[in-house]
Amino acid sequence: QKEVEQNSGPLSVPEGAIASLNCTYSDRVSQSFFWYRQYSGKSPELIMSIYSNGDKEDGRFTAQLNKASQYVSLLIRDSQPSDSATYLCAVMPRVGNEKLTFGTGTRLTIIP
Amino acid sequence: NAGVTQTPKFQVLKTGQSMTLQCAQDMNHNSMYWYRQDPGMGLRLIYYSASEGTTDKGEVPNGYNVSRLNKREFSLRLESAAPSQTSVYFCASSPPGDTDTQYFGPGTRLTVL
Numbered sequence: 001q002k003e004v005e006q007n008s009g010p011l012s013v014p015e016g017a018i019a020s021l022n023c024t025y026s027d028r029v030s031q032s033f034f035w036y037r038q039y040s041g042k043s044p045e046l047i048m049s050i051y052s053n054g055d056k057e058d059g060r061f062t063a064q065l066n067k068a069s070q071y072v073s074l075l076i077r078d079s080q081p082s083d084s085a086t087y088l089c090a091v092m093p094r095v096g097n098e099k100l101t102f103g104t105g106t107r108l109t110i111i112p
Numbered sequence: 113n114a115g116v117t118q119t120p121k122f123q124v125l126k127t128g129q130s131m132t133l134q135c136a137q138d139m140n141h142n143s144m145y146w147y148r149q150d151p152g153m154g155l156r157l158i159y160y161s162a163s164e165g166t167t168d169k170g171e172v173p174n175g176y177n178v179s180r181l182n183k184r185e186f187s188l189r190l191e192s193a194a195p196s197q198t199s200v201y202f203c204a205s206s207p208p209g210d211t212d213t214q215y216f217g218p219g220t221r222l223t224v225l
Binding site: 004008032034042043044045046049088090092098099100101102103104105 | 143145152153154155157162170202206212214215216219
């Protein structure tokens with residue numbers, strides 16, 4: 001079983017709609033959770049981090065964490081063509097542990 | 113402020129050849145990392161360095177060595193390249209007191225024939 005699992009997609013969403021990306025993790029003691037965005041041929045870029053159960057909002061992005069279900073999600077509201085990218089979920093066992101475990105990523109395409 | 117830089121951008125090696133991938137950051141970060149990214153496998157940590165003079169193994173260290181030359185530079189060496197090491201290699205760094213935030217370099221695309 002992979003430590004961090006994501007649906008590889010591709011996920012196609014119409015422009016202006018909500019894109020929902022999901023991630024599950026196997027290590028129950030994990031404390032820190034991250035979403036990175038990676039454009040084709042480019043390097044990953046951190047867009048959201050979340051540490052506590054519930055929702056965290058930043059502009060059009062909302063990260064959701066449910067530690068009991070070992071589930072992290074990313075919602076992108078009012079999706080734009082510029083949101084088309086691969087989204088990587090990453091998990092760290094403890095805050096400041098430094099060893100990130102990444103999922104394989106979900107490729108998102110926003111259809112104009 | 114160039115951030116994290118990596119050289120070279122592209123490299124083709126023959127099996128058995130050696131090479132060093134260079135990484136430097138100008139953000140005064142303490143921690144630096146080397147990852148490889150393969151299709152269907154995601155990003156995997158090879159080695160990391162929490163500070164100058166220290167290095168630790170990550171998930172896939174076999175076949176690689178690293179050197180933290182100083183605070184700015186963290187190099188990755190392949191002593192005897194194998195086709196299984198064909199990958200995209202990313203270097204990253206994180207600021208002191210915020211190791212949760214990692215800034216990635218542009219990557220090196222390596223092909224081993």
